[in-house]
Amino acid sequence: MSDQDILVLFKNGQREKAFKKLYHLYPRIEKLVLSKGGSKDDASDVFQEALIILNRNLETSNFKLTASFYTYLYSVSRFVWSDIQKSLTKQQLQDLNTQEVQVFQEVIEEKKYQLAEHAFLEIGKRCQQLLQLFYHQAMSFKDIANVMQFKSSKIAKNQKYKCLQKAKDIYQTKLKSVQS
Amino acid sequence: METYTQYIELINDYLNNILSKEAQADFESKLKSDSVFNTIYQEHLVFVNGLERIEIKGDIQNAKHSYHTEKWLKISGISILVIGALVMLYTLVFNTSEMELTPNSDALNTIIIDSTSSSKTTTLSDVEPIVDSIINTKTTKGILGITTPISEEKLIAKANYNPFQKAHQVLRINTQNDTIIRCKEGSVLRISKGAFVNRKTGKSIVGNVDIKVTEYYKLSDILIANLSTVSNGQQLETGGMLFIEATQGATDLKLKDDSPIDISFPTRNKKEGMQLFTGEWTNKNINWSLQNIEELEEIDLYEEHIDVPFNVVEEAPIFPGCETENTNDARKKCMKEAISSFVNRKFNIGVANNLGLSGLQRINCYFKIDKDGNVVFIQSRAPHPRLSEEADRVIGLLPKMIPGKQRGKAVNVPYALPIRFKIQGESSTNQSSRRVSMDTVSTVTSIAFDQEPAVSPVEMDTTYNANRGMVEFIREVMHDKDFPVDSLFISQWEQYKKQKLIRGISIETKPNYIERAIVLRKPLLEMEGSKFKIIDGDSITRGGHIIRVPWDESKIPTTTQVMTIAPKQRFSAGTDAVTAEEFESRLGDVADTSISSRDAGYYILKTSNLGWINCDRFINGRTTRIKYKLKIKNADGASISMVFKSINAVLPSWYTNGVYDFQTVGANEKVVLVAIKRKNGKLYYDMVETKTKANPQLDFKFKEVTIEELKEELEGLNSNFN
Numbered sequence: 069m070s071d072q073d074i075l076v077l078f079k080n081g082q083r084e085k086a087f088k089k090l091y092h093l094y095p096r097i098e099k100l101v102l103s104k105g106g107s108k109d110d111a112s113d114v115f116q117e118a119l120i121i122l123n124r125n126l127e128t129s130n131f132k133l134t135a136s137f138y139t140y141l142y143s144v145s146r147f148v149w150s151d152i153q154k155s156l157t158k159q160q161l162q163d164l165n166t167q168e169v170q171v172f173q174e175v176i177e178e179k180k181y182q183l184a185e186h187a188f189l190e191i192g193k194r195c196q197q198l199l200q201l202f203y204h205q206a207m208s209f210k211d212i213a214n215v216m217q218f219k220s221s222k223i224a225k226n227q228k229y230k231c232l233q234k235a236k237d238i239y240q241t242k243l244k245s246v247q248s
Numbered sequence: 249m250e251t252y253t254q255y256i257e258l259i260n261d262y263l264n265n266i267l268s269k270e271a272q273a274d275f276e277s278k279l280k281s282d283s284v285f286n287t288i289y290q291e292h293l294v295f296v297n298g299l300e301r302i303e304i305k306g307d308i309q310n311a312k313h314s315y316h317t318e319k320w321l322k323i324s325g326i327s328i329l330v331i332g333a334l335v336m337l338y339t340l341v342f343n344t345s346e347m348e349l350t351p352n353s354d355a356l357n358t359i360i361i362d363s364t365s366s367s368k369t370t371t372l373s374d375v376e377p378i379v380d381s382i383i384n385t386k387t388t389k390g391i392l393g394i395t396t397p398i399s400e401e402k403l404i405a406k407a408n409y410n411p412f413q414k415a416h417q418v419l420r421i422n423t424q425n426d427t428i429i430r431c432k433e434g435s436v437l438r439i440s441k442g443a444f445v446n447r448k449t450g451k452s453i454v455g456n457v458d459i460k461v462t463e464y465y466k467l468s469d470i471l472i473a474n475l476s477t478v479s480n481g482q483q484l485e486t487g488g489m490l491f492i493e494a495t496q497g498a499t500d501l502k503l504k505d506d507s508p509i510d511i512s513f514p515t516r517n518k519k520e521g522m523q524l525f526t527g528e529w530t531n532k533n534i535n536w537s538l539q540n541i542e543e544l545e546e547i548d549l550y551e552e553h554i555d556v557p558f559n560v561v562e563e564a565p566i567f568p569g570c571e572t573e574n575t576n577d578a579r580k581k582c583m584k585e586a587i588s589s590f591v592n593r594k595f596n597i598g599v600a601n602n603l604g605l606s607g608l609q610r611i612n613c614y615f616k617i618d619k620d621g622n623v624v625f626i627q628s629r630a631p632h633p634r635l636s637e638e639a640d641r642v643i644g645l646l647p648k649m650i651p652g653k654q655r656g657k658a659v660n661v662p663y664a665l666p667i668r669f670k671i672q673g674e675s676s677t678n679q680s681s682r683r684v685s686m687d688t689v690s691t692v693t694s695i696a697f698d699q700e701p702a703v704s705p706v707e708m709d710t711t712y713n714a715n716r717g718m719v720e721f722i723r724e725v726m727h728d729k730d731f732p733v734d735s736l737f738i739s740q741w742e743q744y745k746k747q748k749l750i751r752g753i754s755i756e757t758k759p760n761y762i763e764r765a766i767v768l769r770k771p772l773l774e775m776e777g778s779k780f781k782i783i784d785g786d787s788i789t790r791g792g793h794i795i796r797v798p799w800d801e802s803k804i805p806t807t808t809q810v811m812t813i814a815p816k817q818r819f820s821a822g823t824d825a826v827t828a829e830e831f832e833s834r835l836g837d838v839a840d841t842s843i844s845s846r847d848a849g850y851y852i853l854k855t856s857n858l859g860w861i862n863c864d865r866f867i868n869g870r871t872t873r874i875k876y877k878l879k880i881k882n883a884d885g886a887s888i889s890m891v892f893k894s895i896n897a898v899l900p901s902w903y904t905n906g907v908y909d910f911q912t913v914g915a916n917e918k919v920v921l922v923a924i925k926r927k928n929g930k931l932y933y934d935m936v937e938t939k940t941k942a943n944p945q946l947d948f949k950f951k952e953v954t955i956e957e958l959k960e961e962l963e964g965l966n967s968n969f970n
Contacts, residue, residue: 181294
């Protein structure tokens, strides 16, 4: 299966299938992480992160894959791993070329989203479900009220804001603790 | 709070792209101007993305899961395939054995019975100690013609033999041991134990078996025996042929199917691609078919099976009771004496009575003390089978000894034991010339193997063979053919040799010509009553010693003779089987027409399956091929063979209606056509050298010959051969 075929899968929204194909590259990435002193679990996490970043990039219209999936995933994984290890020196950062800088920024950016994700994971199952239904399934509040057995769409709407607020609060405190 | 909710709703709408163009522009300008709104927007973006992560992660986990499942499915699928293939292979390979087992229970039973019976025989032979032995055979040389061959087949009616039949060697082997036989012209047979079965009943044979081997390596031998080298019409180049026959008593034996005889031909004639063929007589000619053995094996015998003669062996075998002797020579002497006295004690001279024998009797015995110290391979030769039987019995009684060693390794030690005794009665007539051998123990160079006691009275042949020994040697040295040599003088001579008074040397008599010479030292000449004198041609050294070149053998006639007794050979004359004398007399009898050309020029052996074995190779693609048919007016049914000069091949012809058909031969080959004919009781012969071409025009000028002349002529062909 060529890279082109995988791109087509992404475009057609068959994200899961595309990921499955990309997983064939995993053993090689795993080798990279293991060689840099990571465990198998680390490797799995790193690869997952790389896939998320790739997916996000593919969804933005101005992204163009300049190299093969493997090369891209490899460099992303490298940055993800060295970011986890905090092993990049200032000298190394200065030596990066533009492409690498871009990849590195994406990795840093992604960390913010990671925090948000963690915040969501802490707000409770019901809130999570509510927010996901609203933002990802793009359900109307009326439908959400039906699915989640709220008495009215209004209550659903209110509940959604409360959940969002709660998540944001958690996110803010997390962000502060990371930055400090 | 209210504004915040509104903002969020606005942002949502913006992200979902449902705002109108103006509202969108408004929104974007508001992002730039209103910093609070901007932070809220950025923050919300992060949240939406974070939320998306959860979604993506779910997808990735699913993908990962299915990837791993797929991978395992693949691996297990492949392994199942591999296992399946292995099972298929297994069933294919062992299918045949299952096939044998499937038939009904009756067949199954017989199989079981077979296997038990055969395993019984193997265990039987396993019990016996396995002894490997080499039989060095050299039948006595130079006997012209007809007398020595020993035939077990004399009673078989109408067996056809030829007066020119080559002397064969008869060997007795024990089937319970692996045996290696080295024949006099160099063929080596390796027979594994229990290799023979009864021809008729198919049962395994236990005990002694007589093997008859005839070797045909010379062209004259092959021609005389009417052997040809053709395999299913295809010509063969021969490296030699062997005839092997096995008998036990009067029973014909054949080889068990799964235990062939390993045969090595002398390498002299071996060429690449030579294969073993077995021969079968079909319609007067022999046809060779390829044996299953693919390549001839070169067997290196001497590494494993070493015979070291008693006189030479470094550590002689030790007879029980001789252990206390210190030196090897003393132990040898002790053993000689012990064996002699043992035989003297046990030998029952009574068996010699009433055998019609008188005077001095000599039995030559030969046996080996094998690597385990057992006495094996007992052979004896006596004027009468009864005596050799008795000698065999006595030697068989010898106790187990400590085996002899050479370079620290146990070896077989051959031992020769002459038994002499005198039978009182009429005085013997030829005592005077008989030499009493000095060396009571010596390596034997000529062994004549005795045969089964005759079942019915058979005319016996006695052959005397010249045997040169000390007497002749001394006469050669003394330059006197009538020099009196007695046992006393021989023992003196031996004594002088030990004292180094007589010594053999090599000298260069002429440039580049080394001759054997004898040094006779001065004290010999100065002794009282010395028989040594200075004679013409002696060179005298400064010390007064004599260097003398002995006479060559031809100047000293041989006085010693060895007697061999064998049943008379039978030969075919028409429909009768007759002895050699009778055959010759009938051949000479002009009135006797019963002996045909075929009988005279050919001989036919209707033999066992062992039969003929030939070391041949197919001749392929040499030249163009032609049909060779010969029309000869004065043929009168002569037998004609074609000898190829370039290759060792003899081609027979098929005679029909005055035409000799040699079938297909290579064109332009140099050949010799040999024709032998018997007509009106006379023997005719001619030989024509020619080249093979289509429609040959040839005439034979048959000359009358005697058997001796014919033999000589054929011997002359040997130079073309080999």
